[in-house]
Amino acid sequence: MMKMPKSKYEQTKVPDEPLVKEMTSVQDIFSIISIDESGIFELPERKFSKLYVLSDINFAGVTDEEQKAIIINFSKVLKTIPCRFSYSVANEHVDEKKFHEKILYRMKHDEYDSLRKSYNKIIKDKVSDAKQGLYQTIYLTLTIKAEDMVDAKGSFGSIESAVRSAFVGIGVNGIQGSVMRTVGINERMQLLFNLTHVGIDSEYEFDFESEVAAKHDWVNILSPASIRFENEHFVMNGQVGKVFYIHEYPKSLESDIISALSKMNCTSYISVNNELLDISGFKQEIGRKYMAVGMKIENEKQRNRNNNDYLADASQKLLNEKEKLDQFSKELDTNDDHYFNTTMMILILAESQDELSRIEEKLMNAASLKSVKLKSCFGKQREGLNSVLPLGIQEFKRVVNLSSSCLAMLMPYKTQELNDEGGIYYGVNQLSQNVIFADKKKLKNHNGLILGQSGSGKSVFAKSEIICTFANFEEDQLIIIAPQLEYNDLADEVDGTVISFDSNKEAYVNxxxxxxxxxxxxxxxxxxxxxxxxxxxxxxxxxxxxxxxxxxxxxxxxxxxxxxxxxxxxxxxxxxxxxxxxxxxxxxxxxxxxxxxxxxxxxxxxxxxxxxxxxxxxxxxxxxxxxxxxxxxxxxxxxxxxxxxxxxxxxTNVDLSNRFIVFDLSGLKDNLRITAMLIMMETVRSKIKENAKLGRWTHLYIDEFHELLAVEQVASFVLKLWKEIRKMSGILNGITQNMSDLLNNDNGGKLQAILSNTEYFALLSQSTLDKNKLMQFLPSISPAMFNFVDNASSGTGLLKMGSITVPFDMRMDKNSEIYRIVNTDGGGSYGV
Known part of the structure; x- marks a missing residue:
């Protein structure tokens, strides 16, 4: 019997055929025909897919109005994608040993290893379980049809530029948009290898050129040691996994559905697979349904007439359905929205059946709170696995029609993360609870300001940053200018040099x-x-x-x-x-x-x-x-x-070669103060230039920063150094209580010049007045994020590094060794 041809709309509902229908070995799991060094996978039926990573944006930490604007912008992005696509939020598997190796400070086998160990204890206390430190990754997979790999490369090249630009434009009010980065073949294969080898201790790193030279079969490399698919779950290398799909959606979509479902402490993938609908075919489908409902209404009326009920109309349900279809048909003719057949899927992976049951219960509860109903891919776990991973395959479909406006509500973005490899510790992100590591050297401009009202933990924050920098960048020199005696004890801890400008102490600097x-x-x-x-x-x-x-x-x-x-x-x-x-x-x-x-x-x-x-x-x-x-x-x-x-x-009779130098201004007489400041800044500038010649970084911290800006000659000197220090491998950090102090001492608009050359801000608790001034000077930070500095708890606030802003919590145990070193106020308010 000959099959009836399917309409364009019906074709989008048909799942892909598996490459191998009946599995006979572990090599048959994935429906991938070939891979290319460009990162493109060849799939059955002349389909080709390419993978990208999308940087996260601050969606959870902005105002409702800004969220609405981001959703609208995201819907515009979806309209620019002219092919099948999916976006996935992945909590990828984390090897606990490697995780701690990555985030903990490495020992240098010197006298400061005790400092590094003390910090590592603080970090471990914040991240008690490696799974709680997972960093979510957002993937975008584009799938196209092409004649061959060469044709596919050309097509992807023409698509990428417009899509990449659209993602950058998601941000609003100065908030950075999402950056789209191409995933190379090594990274893409490593992603799959890590998943299929969960539970197996392996240090393997995929290298395309090496594997080709060795004539290895990539299928064998990806294949797990063992896998067994059951109706409700699968077992891979002793790990137990399960794939679900969204069976029922709420009447009104909320923008945090994906965020709520992704809060599982396990390896998981949430994918939204989308098939772009041909608008003419979609209109035909709506017309067909309209006619079908019309026939049902006429049939119902005929039955009523046959029963001698000539006044009765069709049921209200059918009449409402016809009216909605009529209204929707008119909308299709008037608006420019795009429509998709969408399947949303979830994969969870656990170490045992019991753990899987616990995670599944938690997942179901989270789904229930969002009025979402999940079902397992019964009897289709292999097809579900292929479909939920970022491969571009859709072997499992349970579609729902969504416009680009509705689809944008399934928001993959949550919050930005700061995770610079080799950076120093800044506490945890209050929105995601992930550890923050940042490296100022990676910024375009390295200078920074640390601002916080009295009692906010400003000094402790600065000292913690100073100790971390000293312990982990062992070639760098740190210079601190301190109007008070606050940093002398810190110098004693690291055998630093304290230069006191006091004639009684006979410490001289030429x-x-x-x-x-x-x-x-x-x-x-x-x-x-x-x-x-x-x-x-x-x-x-x-x-x-x-x-x-x-x-x-x-x-x-x-x-x-x-x-x-x-x-x-x-x-x-x-x-x-x-x-x-x-x-x-x-x-x-x-x-x-x-x-x-x-x-x-x-x-x-x-x-x-x-x-x-x-x-x-x-x-x-x-x-x-x-x-x-x-x-x-x-x-x-x-x-x-x-x-x-x-x-x-x-x-000069003091040691200026020491890695840790404190210029102590506390003993200065008033009539020497301005002169001392100028001479000190000249000495510091000479030292920075000397270090630059040796290829050495210099970190300069100026406490009570507003005092230097209050003197015209010194302010001019500071401004010049602020602008030129970047070229000399220097980082200048101003520390002061609040914006009011800076503004009151702003000579000739120097503060504006300083702020325009500053990419690092650590904002601790601020008064309402200072918060409002900061909002004016830093428009790229959402007003909602400033709630994290509005009379915030000591040791918490906002950290802005370039275009990324995260709310941090840097409180630490009062009994820790680091807390003893950095806390000098005697109040103990910074600890927990």
Whole structure:
């Protein structure tokens, strides 16, 4: 008997035929014909699929209005996809040993391993079970029809660009959209291998080129050791799995259905498989149903007439159905929505039948709360497994008609995660309960601000970040500028250097120190320019006014003479004659006679301290210049050179090579404060440049940041460093109580310039006033997210790293060793 041809609509309801109808071996599980190095899988019936990863966006942490906008934008994305597609939310299998290896700090076998162990204990306490630390992955699978692999590659290339752009446009109000990343063949095969080898201890990593060279069959690589499909479940390598489908949907879809169903502490996949409906075929189907209902109404009326009931109409149910079909048919003609035949499926995997039963009960309860009814793929577990995994296969279908607007309600997005490999610990994400690891070095601009009102845990947060950075980036140097004694104990813990600007302690720093090793004349000009800027700022603070143009010229001339002569002298000290250095030193700096000074056997570090110019040299240079203006400038410097405030006219006698340095400003007299700040910033800038030359990162923390911005000359210095430090492998972090302090000390809009060059914000508890100001300065953060800083508990708040913003909880056990080190307020409010 010849089969009746199916309509276009009916064809979308027909499931795919398995590649192998009757399984005879483990190699028959997946209906994949071939794989390609581009990541494309060839499927039966000339279908080809390609896999992508979608970055998560902050959907759960935004306002209702923003959620509505994201849903509308998501529906627009769905309209741009011209082929069969599915999106999946995957809780992939996590090997507990590998999981802890990934998130825990590695031991460096030095004296700071105790710090790393203490942090690892905190992290383990937050993530007591590896399954609770699963990071959900959102996959998009596109499936097309093509003549061959070459044709498929071309088709995917033309589709990808528009779809990728559409996903980026999902975000609203500055919220980042979803980034679509192509999954390569190695990653895609590894994903399947990890699933089919759950329960088997294997360190295998798939490499396409190596496998091809070895002539291995990829089917054998993917195949599990054993698998058995029952009517209600399957058993693979001793693990028990089950595939469900949504049998009944609620009358009104909620946007968190997938989120609610994915909160299972096990390996799981939730997939929404979609077959795009041809609109003309769909209209024909609606017309056919309309006619069928019309015939039922006429038949019912005829029966009523046969029963001599000439006034009775058809049942209200049929009349309502006809009216709805009529209304829907009109909508199809007027709107531009796309329609899909959709099947939503769920896979769960457990270690035993008992555990599967417990997970299934939890899943059913979650579904019930969302008015969703699940059924197992009875007798079709293999087909269900092929369909629920991101393969592009739809061997199991129980479809429901959904428009793109309705389908967008099945939202795969929840919240962004911060999980930088090699990053430092920032607590847990309050929305997902996943651990937060972040690395500022991966940002376009590394600078940051840590803001929080008194009692918010701001200092403890900063100290925790400092200790983590010190322990895990063992080549980096950390420099802390502290107006109070708050960081001295921290320096003691790590054998750091504390530099107190107190004349009674005889700890001296020469701001004129300079390293000439490997410096040519071009670099010398840069050094002279930097030192001239510093001296101009210093004199400006002494005179309490801006420098006049003619005064600037005199200072520039004196600094050039001082450093040029020092440069030549240092060259001769190291056995380099002026003739030998003719390509470095210009003619006017060379004498006619070739002379050599007595050579030195001092190290470069010792030479910097012993032979660098001092403020005395600048003072003397101004006097030697002889003009009235120069003499006047020298007089302004007198007190800092020969007078009572000569603290900085000494050669450096502290260790600036230590990895951990604290500049303690607590002992400064008021009349030295501005000068000390300028000299300290010049010393720090010189150190950062020196580190950059060695390929070393520098982390600079400035506590009570608003105090530096309150002084015009210092603020200008800070702003310049804020802009240029990125190029010198530096990270500048300002720590202050609130936005009000910064705004009150904003000289000439410098705060705006600082904020525009800042990608890292740690926002702890804020007053309502400060929260409102932050919302103005940071429009890319949803107003709903600011609820996490509105008089928040100590140790909690928002962490913004580039385009990603997550609410963090960094509270720790009061009895932990780290808490003892970082908590210096005596209140104990930060711990739990």
């Amino acid at each position: 701001p004129m120190d300079v390293d000439f090793e490997g410096v040519d004349y071009g670099r010398l000009r840069e050094i002279i320019s930097d030192k001239a800027d510093f001296i101009l700022s210093l004199l400006s603070s002494c005179l309490k006014r801006d420098m006049l143009p003619e005064e600037q010229g005199i200072v520039d001339s004196v600094i050039e003479k001082v450093y040029s002569e020092n440069y030549s002298m240092r060259k001769r000290l190291n056995g380099i004659s002026e003739e030998e250095s003719e390509f470095s030193v210009p003619g006017y700096m060379r004498s006619d006679a070739v002379t050599l000074a007595a050579e030195t056997d001092m190290s470069n570090e010792e030479q910097i301290r012993a032979y660098s110019p001092t403020l005395q040299d600048v003072y003397q240079g101004l006097l030697d210049e002889g003009s009235n203006l120069a003499t006047h400038l020298a007089a302004a410097m007198e007190i800092f050179v020969n007078g009572s405030l000569n603290l900085f006219n000494h050669r």
